[in-house]
Amino acid sequence: MTSAxxxxxxxxxxxxxxxxxxxxxxxxxxxxxxxxxxxxxxxxTTLVTGGxxxxxxxxxxxxxxxxxxxxxxxxxxxxxxxxxxxxxxxPIREAxxxxxxxxxxxxxxxxxxxxxxxxxxxxxxxxxxAVLFRPLRRRSREQWVMNTFLLTAGVSVVVINSYRLTIGxxxxxxxxxxxxxxxxxxxxxxxxxxxMVLVIALVTIxxxxxxxxxTGLGRAIRAVxxxxxxxxxxxxxxxxxFILTMGISCALAALAGASLLFLFPAYPDVGLQPLYTAWFVxxxxxxxxxxxxxIGAFIVALLQNLTIFYIQVGWVDVLPTVFIILILLFKxxxxxxxxxxxxxxx
Amino acid sequence: MTNGRVLDVAHVEAGYDLLQVLWDVSxxxxxxxxxxxxxxxxxxxxxxxxxxxxxxxxxxxxxxFRGTPIGGxxxxxxxxxxxxxxxxxxxxxxxxxxxxxxxxGANSVRNKAQVASTMELVFxxxxxxxxxxxxxxxxxxxxxxxxLAIGRGLMASPSxxxxxxxxxxLAPMATVATFDALKALRERGVTILLVEQNVNTTLxxxxxxxxxxxxxxxxxxxxxxxxxxxHVQAAxxxx
Numbered sequence: 001m002t003s004a005x006x007x008x009x010x011x012x013x014x015x016x017x018x019x020x021x022x023x024x025x026x027x028x029x030x031x032x033x034x035x036x037x038x039x040x041x042x043x044x045t046t047l048v049t050g051g052x053x054x055x056x057x058x059x060x061x062x063x064x065x066x067x068x069x070x071x072x073x074x075x076x077x078x079x080x081x082x083x084x085x086x087x088x089x090x091p092i093r094e095a096x097x098x099x100x101x102x103x104x105x106x107x108x109x110x111x112x113x114x115x116x117x118x119x120x121x122x123x124x125x126x127x128x129x130a131v132l133f134r135p136l137r138r139r140s141r142e143q144w145v146m147n148t149f150l151l152t153a154g155v156s157v158v159v160i161n162s163y164r165l166t167i168g169x170x171x172x173x174x175x176x177x178x179x180x181x182x183x184x185x186x187x188x189x190x191x192x193x194x195x196m197v198l199v200i201a202l203v204t205i206x207x208x209x210x211x212x213x214x215t216g217l218g219r220a221i222r223a224v225x226x227x228x229x230x231x232x233x234x235x236x237x238x239x240x241x242f243i244l245t246m247g248i249s250c251a252l253a254a255l256a257g258a259s260l261l262f263l264f265p266a267y268p269d270v271g272l273q274p275l276y277t278a279w280f281v282x283x284x285x286x287x288x289x290x291x292x293x294x295i296g297a298f299i300v301a302l303l304q305n306l307t308i309f310y311i312q313v314g315w316v317d318v319l320p321t322v323f324i325i326l327i328l329l330f331k332x333x334x335x336x337x338x339x340x341x342x343x344x345x346x
Numbered sequence: 347m348t349n350g351r352v353l354d355v356a357h358v359e360a361g362y363d364l365l366q367v368l369w370d371v372s373x374x375x376x377x378x379x380x381x382x383x384x385x386x387x388x389x390x391x392x393x394x395x396x397x398x399x400x401x402x403x404x405x406x407x408x409x410x411f412r413g414t415p416i417g418g419x420x421x422x423x424x425x426x427x428x429x430x431x432x433x434x435x436x437x438x439x440x441x442x443x444x445x446x447x448x449x450x451g452a453n454s455v456r457n458k459a460q461v462a463s464t465m466e467l468v469f470x471x472x473x474x475x476x477x478x479x480x481x482x483x484x485x486x487x488x489x490x491x492x493x494l495a496i497g498r499g500l501m502a503s504p505s506x507x508x509x510x511x512x513x514x515x516l517a518p519m520a521t522v523a524t525f526d527a528l529k530a531l532r533e534r535g536v537t538i539l540l541v542e543q544n545v546n547t548t549l550x551x552x553x554x555x556x557x558x559x560x561x562x563x564x565x566x567x568x569x570x571x572x573x574x575x576x577h578v579q580a581a582x583x584x585x
Contacts, residue, residue: 216453223439223450229401230437235425235454235502 021335024327028299031306040188042305048194050301051201055256056274057281057293058208059249065225065288066245069133069148073155074278075271077121077250079163081257083266084120085113086172093174110177114200114258121254125246128155133246134239156271164268173265197259204255205294208248212290221245225288276317277304284324286337296335350377351413352506352537353398353429358407358417360397366405367393369561375506375539380532382540382548382569384582385558391541392434394558395508398539399431400424411506426454430504434511436495440484444475447483447494451501461501468497471527489520496527506537513544525551545582549573 035042056074063071089110096105132151137144177196182189212218223231224241232238256274257264264270277300285296303320311319327335353375361367367390375381383391396402398409400421409417416424425431439447448468452461469476472493478486483494492512499507509528513521525547532538542548549555549569557565557578565575572578579585 216449219442219446219450220453222442223453226439226441227437229421229433230439230498231450232401232421233399233425233431233433233437234450234498235422236450237420237422 050298054297056278059252061293073152075275076159077253078257078271081117081254084117085258088113117258122247122251125250129246171265286334292336382552382555390561428505430499451498
């Protein structure tokens with residue numbers, strides 16, 4: 001329980017954190033505005049990749065905040081999504097190659113694959129909770145974060161290698177979802193595929209935020225992340241919330257994989273880079289903070305795209321990491337980390 | 347089922363791992379009654395409430411709520427049956443506003459009009475919460491937090507409310523306000539089982555009380571009976 005005295009002491013701290021956070025955000029915004037004139041393509045790619053990292057990172061942050069699970073198998077849900085989308089989209093693509101006059105199929109394009117990926121991702125999440133985490137939770141909650149970290153890292157290895165054994169090492173991808181000329185956004189030519197990814201990310205994140213803020217179930221999820229005992233006292237069934245949380249998180253990761261199939265073809269460890277990036281984002285934003293993860297995703301995407309454009313692709317993981325280390329030195333709880341702690345820290 | 351019996355705890359034994367805390371505890375609460383459970387630190391008062399609310403499995407004995415056995419049922423099920431519990435540490439949601447905390451309290455209520463009218467009732471009872479409705483719970487004062495915890499406990503319109511040490515850590519003025527609120531609740535017909543260490547005030551307030559010492563019920567009686575009981579006077583009232 002926080003006493004009045006600790007509240008008073010935390011005021012200057014809070015002010016410092018605000019300033020530091022605003023400084024970083026201001027800097028990012030300034031760079032975006034500058035690049036909008038100097039190099040608009042950076043802004044556009046930042047929005048597109050940032051949107052997808054946001055889908056990955058928001059789910060990762062939610063699972064950590066609600067269930068205290070550092071999910072290192074999150075990238076494999078990305079893989080699941082991209083392979084599912086490939087499987088569903090391939091016959092559609094074949095039909096289109098045979099008969100290019102099927103306009104309705106052309107417009108429909110990747111959407112069936114995405115919907116199926118979303119559903120398959122959700123089912124995988126529910127299974128992970130029901131088959132792995134629930135039995136572990138029932139057995140013991142000691143060393144929970146460490147144990148679930150090892151468990152998810154193990155799941156990642158098993159999934160990657162099972163995929164390699166059954167499906168193989170080939171790249172299963174598509175050159176483009178829509179074979180149409182690029183459109184123009186802020187004067188920058190952008191492929192329809194990328195524009196669609198941006199729209200999907202924005203719509204999904206908005207719906208997700210509305211769900212968490214405005215609905216009873218969303219409130220229940222937030223309640224569990226803030227106080228499990230209090231949530232049970234209010235009649236909330238923790239098991240139901242855990243299933244739902246895991247399902248939504250994994251569905252979002254699978255949707256990201258499906259949407260980015262034209263950039264990331266399905267192959268055994270395609271999920272690793274999105275996983276690392278999502279972890280960069282979540283650590284940068286502050287563990288368990290969902291809105292922070294969305295903003296952090298765009299900051300990391302900006303850093304990556306600046307690196308790619310001004311330095312070279314090889315440095316794409318180095319510079320953001322250095323930046324994150326610098327931020328953590330000054331603000332160990334992350335940009336948006338607050339005094340409000342997860343259950344396991346209390 | 348006994349007529350009007352809301353809660354019946356019969357010969358309950360409970361504890362944590364190897365440490366047994368409660369020994370053969372029996373108590374009951376009838377419809378509309380205001381009952382207190384008194385006793386020194388470590389007597390097992392909180393353990394009793396936690397066991398009733400479903401956060402602790404009883405080792406032995408029966409607990410029934412309105413005739414339905416609830417011993418060992420998960421806490422959220424017990425809560426949904428209409429047994430509200432306000433814990434000692436309150437367990438509020440610090441990063442949610444006062445209003446959101448109350449809304450979560452009404453989680454199991456489907457009827458929106460009912461939620462709105464219960465919230466109005468809570469705001470009537472605690473006008474302070476109305477003033478702070480859009481403030482985060484983590485920024486409230488100690489007294490306001492107690493009010494919010496009791497208010498959240500009321501949101502599901504429970505037919506029995508368990509309240510654990512509402513006066514703990516409060517300034518005298520805030521304690522008086524909390525007890526006034528409990529009195530008002532009782533006048534509205536809410537059945538309450540209260541755990542307290544503030545023996546004198548409590549005995550003047552309640553219908554009946556139990557005294558728990560070292561995990562066993564040692565005394566039982568009306569508030570007046572216990573006020574004049576020599577053991578209570580010597581051990582708790584300093585007379």
